[in-house]
Amino acid sequence: MSTPETDVSTNAGSTQARVVVGVDGSPSSIAALRWAACLAPSMNAQIQAITTWQYPTGAGAGIGMGGGVGMEMADAPEAVATTILDQALSAAFAHTPPAGLHRATLQGNPAQVLLDVSTDFDALMLIVGSRGHGGFVGLLIGSTSAYCAEHATCPVLVVHAAPDEGEK
Template sequence: MEASASDITTFVVGVDGSGASVEALRQAQRLADPLGAKVLATAYWDEPQVYAGYVAMGIDRFEERVMLILNEAIEEAFGKNIPPNVIPRVVRGHPRDSLIDASRHADMIVVGRRGHGGFGGLLLGSVSSACVAHAHCPVLVVHNPDPNKRKTSRENV
């Protein structure tokens, strides 16, 4: 049995605040809107293995900081008029493993080609390449059209 457009209900977008992840949000929304699907704008975090050392240095509240980054990325993608189908979520876990797990219940995973982690010369980031290789649904890998210039939502109109 083939799925119809009305069967598509959930796009999960990995957001780390990078230009590519902001563009991934925009692209997911462009695809989801005509289908009536929701966009789960998801940022991931986890406590470092040496958590006590970070707290001793005054570095804590990881979840709050990730939520701030997520909200800034959503506002950068859409401006003040955030589409009602875009749902921000902060999830504790490694992005690679968590996105692959989320793909079990998603219709599509949307990620940026390269986020803030890894090495600058990589053509495809470790999270995006892991999703392409292991996700249980289609994966859209989006690149930042001009990595030196992050678009504002007004430039997309």
């Protein structure tokens, strides 16, 4: 994907409205990107796609929206996160990303990073998938979306992927 990496800290406070999207490569996060592409133009907003990463500290630590995704990431978690974001953007938009798409991989807890970015940009909306690649699958599934829905200062859209996209 040829979309350049964006440092969200230098763009915070921008006058351009943003829709923030949490991306972990799961089918529901890819669906969230597609929803953002449909909704952002009607709000005269740009899309800020965010993938998070953390250094592995034990079971469940890792990439995306709540934990590990089964990739080798001990040496370069940020590089793995960037690859996940690239692949998700490619899956969502083929090779034609929407105009005004910004992207970033940021270190930290997925829910907190998404809340911080959406607050920093005074986002019009935060969009997350209903189920991601979380740690302790079954226990924490949906924890990031639930936390964001409860604590965000903007409207939150929680997107379910279609059953044929891998969500059951």
